[in-house]
Amino acid sequence: MTISDYLLARKGLIEQALEREMLPAGGPFSTHISAMRYSLFAGGKRLRPILCLAAAEAVTDDSTIINNLLPIACALECIHTYSLIHDDLPAMDDDDLRRGKPTNHKVYGEAAAILAGDGLLTFAFELLSRPSTVLSAENCMKISHLVAGAAGSLGMVGGQSLDIENENKEYRFELLKTIHKNKTGALITCSVQVGAIGGGANYQQEQSLKSYGKFIGLAFQIVDDFLDATSTTEELGKTAGSDSERGKATYPAFFGIDKTKHKAREAIQAAKSALSSFDHRADPLRHLADYIYLRTH
Amino acid sequence: MTISDYLLARKGLIEQALEREMLPAGGPFSTHISAMRYSLFAGGKRLRPILCLAAAEAVTDDSTIINNLLPIACALECIHTYSLIHDDLPAMDDDDLRRGKPTNHKVYGEAAAILAGDGLLTFAFELLSRPSTVLSAENCMKISHLVAGAAGSLGMVGGQSLDIENENKEYRFELLKTIHKNKTGALITCSVQVGAIGGGANYQQEQSLKSYGKFIGLAFQIVDDFLDATSTTEELGKTAGSDSERGKATYPAFFGIDKTKHKAREAIQAAKSALSSFDHRADPLRHLADYIYLRTH
Numbered sequence: 007m008t009i010s011d012y013l014l015a016r017k018g019l020i021e022q023a024l025e026r027e028m029l030p031a032g033g034p035f036s037t038h039i040s041a042m043r044y045s046l047f048a049g050g051k052r053l054r055p056i057l058c059l060a061a062a063e064a065v066t067d068d069s070t071i072i073n074n075l076l077p078i079a080c081a082l083e084c085i086h087t088y089s090l091i092h093d094d095l096p097a098m099d100d101d102d103l104r105r106g107k108p109t110n111h112k113v114y115g116e117a118a119a120i121l122a123g124d125g126l127l128t129f130a131f132e133l134l135s136r137p138s139t140v141l142s143a144e145n146c147m148k149i150s151h152l153v154a155g156a157a158g159s160l161g162m163v164g165g166q167s168l169d170i171e172n173e174n175k176e177y178r179f180e181l182l183k184t185i186h187k188n189k190t191g192a193l194i195t196c197s198v199q200v201g202a203i204g205g206g207a208n209y210q211q212e213q214s215l216k217s218y219g220k221f222i223g224l225a226f227q228i229v230d231d232f233l234d235a236t237s238t239t240e241e242l243g244k245t246a247g248s249d250s251e252r253g254k255a256t257y258p259a260f261f262g263i264d265k266t267k268h269k270a271r272e273a274i275q276a277a278k279s280a281l282s283s284f285d286h287r288a289d290p291l292r293h294l295a296d297y298i299y300l301r302t303h
Numbered sequence: 304m305t306i307s308d309y310l311l312a313r314k315g316l317i318e319q320a321l322e323r324e325m326l327p328a329g330g331p332f333s334t335h336i337s338a339m340r341y342s343l344f345a346g347g348k349r350l351r352p353i354l355c356l357a358a359a360e361a362v363t364d365d366s367t368i369i370n371n372l373l374p375i376a377c378a379l380e381c382i383h384t385y386s387l388i389h390d391d392l393p394a395m396d397d398d399d400l401r402r403g404k405p406t407n408h409k410v411y412g413e414a415a416a417i418l419a420g421d422g423l424l425t426f427a428f429e430l431l432s433r434p435s436t437v438l439s440a441e442n443c444m445k446i447s448h449l450v451a452g453a454a455g456s457l458g459m460v461g462g463q464s465l466d467i468e469n470e471n472k473e474y475r476f477e478l479l480k481t482i483h484k485n486k487t488g489a490l491i492t493c494s495v496q497v498g499a500i501g502g503g504a505n506y507q508q509e510q511s512l513k514s515y516g517k518f519i520g521l522a523f524q525i526v527d528d529f530l531d532a533t534s535t536t537e538e539l540g541k542t543a544g545s546d547s548e549r550g551k552a553t554y555p556a557f558f559g560i561d562k563t564k565h566k567a568r569e570a571i572q573a574a575k576s577a578l579s580s581f582d583h584r585a586d587p588l589r590h591l592a593d594y595i596y597l598r599t600h
Contacts, residue, residue, distance in 0.1 A: 029456060034481055038456060038464035092421060097413035116394035117467045120417065124389060124424065125456035125464075131428040132451035135444050143440035147432050150447065154429035159326060159335060159422035167335035167422075170414045184331055 009293040013056065020055045021047075023076040024083060027133060041114040041122035042129075045087050048105045054086050054197040055079030057222070057294065061201030061215050064281070064288040074140040075204040078149060081130040082197050085157050088126035089166070089193075091119055098170060099252065106243035127157075141204060149200045156196035165189025174253035182255045190230070191223030198222065198291075214280050215291075221277035222295060228270040229301050231256035236263060267302050274299045306590040310353065317352045318344070320373040321380060324430060338411040338419035339426075342384050345402045351383050351494040352376030354519070354591065358495045358512050359502030361578070361585040371437040372501040375446060378427040379494050382454050385423035386463070386490075388416055395467060396549065403540035424454075438501060446497045453493035462486025471550035479552045487527070488520030495519065495588075511577050512588075518574035519592060525567040526598050528553035533560060564599050571596045 007015075024046060031040045058079045062072055094101040094109040095116060101109050111119035134150040137143070155161055165188025172181060198219030202212045231249065235258040239246045249256045257266040277295045281288045304312075321343060328337045355376045359369055391398040391406040392413060398406050408416035431447040434440070452458055462485025469478060495516030499509045528546065532555040536543045546553045554563040574592045578585045 035456060035461035035464060037468055038461055042456065092417055095414075095417065097417060117392075118464065120389055120392065120394060121460055121464045121467070123421075125460045127421065127424055128451050128455035128460060131431075132448060132455060134428075135432075135447035135451055137441075137444060143444050144434075146444055147434060147440050150432035151429060154425050154432055158425035158429055159332060159339065163418055163422045163425060164332035164335055167332060167415065167418045170418070171334055 009290075009297050012290055012293065013051075013297070016056045016059060017052045020052045020059075020076070020079055020083065024080050027077060027080050028129075037114070038118065038121060038125060041110060041118045042125050044113060045091050045104075045110050045122065046084065046126065048107055050083070050087070050105060052083060053226070054082040054193060057194065057219070057291075058082055058197045058201035058204070060290040060294060061198045061207075061219075062205030064215065064284050064291055065202060065205040065207045065211050067287065071140050071205060074138060075201065077133045077136060077138075078200060078204060081133040081153065082193065082200075084126045084130040084133070085153070085162075086193060088123040088130075089157075089162060091123040091126070093166060095119060098166075099248070101245060101248065103239070103244050130157075145203055149203055152196055152200055152203075156192040161188050161192035161196075162190075165192065169254065172255075177255055179255075179260055182257075182260065185255075186224065186227040190227045191220065194223035194226060195219035211284075214283060217280040218277050218291060218295075221273045221280060222298065225270050225273035225277060225295070225298050228257050228266060228273060229298055231258055232263070232266050232270065232302050235266075270299055270302060306587075306594050309587055309590065310348075310594070313353045313356060314349045317349045317356075317373070317376055317380065321377050324374060324377050325426075334411070335415065335418060335422060338407060338415045339422050341410060342388050342401075342407050342419065343381065343423065345404055347380070347384070347402060349380060350523070351379040351490060354491065354516070354588075355379055355494045355498035355501070357587040357591060358498030358504075358516075361512065361581050361588055362499060362502040362504045362508050364584065368437050368502060371435060372498065374430045374433060374435075375497060375501060378430040378450065379490065379497075381423045381427040381430070382450070382459075382490060385420040385427075386454075386459055388420040388423070390463060392416060395463075396545070398542055398545065400536065400541050427454075442500055446500055449493055449497055449500075453489040458485050458489035458493075459487075462489065466551065469552075474552055476552075476557055479554075479557065482552075483521065483524040487524045488517065491520035491523060492516035508581075511580060514577040515574045515588060515592075518570045518577060519595065522567050522570035522574060522592070522595050525554050525563060525570060526595055528555055529560065529563050529567065529599050532563075567596055567599060 028043060028046060029039045031043060059072055059075060062075050090104060091110045093099050094104055095111055102112055110122055134153060138146055165185050169185050169189055195216060199216045202215040233242060234246060234249045237246050274295045278292055281291060325340060325343060326336045328340060356369055356372060359372050387401060388407045390396050391401055392408055399409055407419055431450060435443055462482050466482050466486055492513060496513045499512040530539060531543060531546045534543050571592045575589055578588060
């Protein structure tokens with residue numbers, strides 16, 4: 007199976023699960039639910055849930071376990087989607103386009119978009135606190151706690167705050183690293199770590215997979231900066247060049263295009279090195295690392 | 304101890320716990336954390352956490368249990384505070400004043416206010432997923448699941464969506480009830496129910512306390528509508544008469560002032576009836592019911 011086939015199959019599995027878990031439109035809250043569904047089913051790469059399942063796969067062959075982790079994988083995607091809806095708001099990045107479609111507030115209005123984000127974030131924790139047939143309540147709590155930490159004020163929300171706060175300001179590379187690590191990296195790392203826990207990783211395996219997750223998160227953000235600087239809006243499905251237009255610091259702004267690509271490759275190699283003690287079951291994670299780098303081609 | 308003394312003591316206990324649990328200002332995310340703290344420590348009544356602890360008290364004398372429920376009580380207050388910050392936003396109710404102070408976005412700007420709300424909501428689930436010394440992991444999960452349900456799209460967020468959607472529209476009393484039940488009632492009922500679970504209530508006790516919570520939630524919203532129609536801005540600490548100004552349906556709009564007051568009393572009596580099988584340990588809940596009604600005097 008090639009990585010493209012693997013990603014396609016996993017994307018299908020996750021989208022089926024999202025469809026199964028997510029509230030159906032209808033009832034008294036129909037408009038609100040439609041607004042959530044609009045962004046959740048707008049066709050993302052589903053990277054975070056795929057990483058979560060692939061991390062579990064790296065430590066177990068048991069497909070029952072993998073399937074039972076789908077609600078956790080869905081929760082990660084709900085949190086990612088909520089963050090995009092809020093980031094796109096006029097008061098934040100003021101983006102009109104996301105995944106090639108009008109942003110949530112462009113379709114449903116600002117109030118409904120804020121509430122769609124709130125609803126998705128809350129729904130994620132509803133999924134995470136649902137009793138599991140394969141995980142102990144202690145492990146479910148641990149996973150929920152890690153996700154809340156990664157998504158919260160000392161993670162993703164904190165990173166977005168710093169990003170907004172420092173727009174159009176000249177800032178040092180250290181600050182860029184802090185923003186990337188929190189805004190994007192924290193949830194990606196967490197996706198890998200909770201997949202590892204869900205798969206039954208021992209302490210050493212969990213730490214190695216977490217380390218993989220950190221480098222993958224970094225690589226992903228470097229590549230994202232690279233693409234924002236080098237692609238067209240059509241290729242990206244969101245407004246290209248918007249980072250530099252908004253006076254945001256990026257890797258290309260600090261290092262230029264070539265060195266940015268080199269740094270992405272370094273991060274990818276470090277991610278793969280973190281997997282050195284794993285057998286072939288970690289191949290999907292290895293291929294995922296290459297796949298992220300391939301986007302720069 | 305009078306109810307005023309009781310409320311004051313409980314408020315003190317909860318504010319100490321919030322101070323202990325909440326992130327201290329400082330570090331790279333200092334502005335964001337300050338924005339969260341600004342609204343969290345703006346001096347609310349702390350009704351939801353007080354109800355939570357009082358419900359636990361109705362089924363146990365053990366002060367260790369009560370004290371160990373404080374993180375759950377704090378989570379409820381964080382969720383309530385986040386909902387106020389988002390409700391006050393220009394895209395929603397566009398309020399300038401809350402608890403006698405400028406609203407969050409007036410002080411920190413819209414982007415920071417949205418993120419302060421997001422941070423508080425996420426932090427609530429971090430608190431709810433923290434291992435407890437008195438509760439089993441299964442009960443912690445149950446509590447987290449109930450809170451997510453009450454705060455989410457089929458609860459508080461759904462109610463707020465309906466409210467915004469129907470501004471300046473003529474609507475039936477049924478719709479007003481649905482909005483109240485979800486926007487305000489769901490989290491209040493849930494506060495009582497999770498306190499009951501935390502205190503070790505048996506099934507019957509939990510159901511009775513949940514029923515008390517439903518009537519208290521209803522009474523609280525009727526009284527809130529009453530006060531919005533009859534008080535000055537100074538008395539309320541938020542803009543008085545803002546409901547009718549924004550074309551929102553309220554109890555006084557449907558029934559007039561006197562009948563609204565009567566309906567509040569009916570709900571209070573129903574709440575107290577739900578406690579009939581409880582001994583003196585439910586007295587704080589009984590006094591709280593009276594206290595809510597007394598605000599109409």
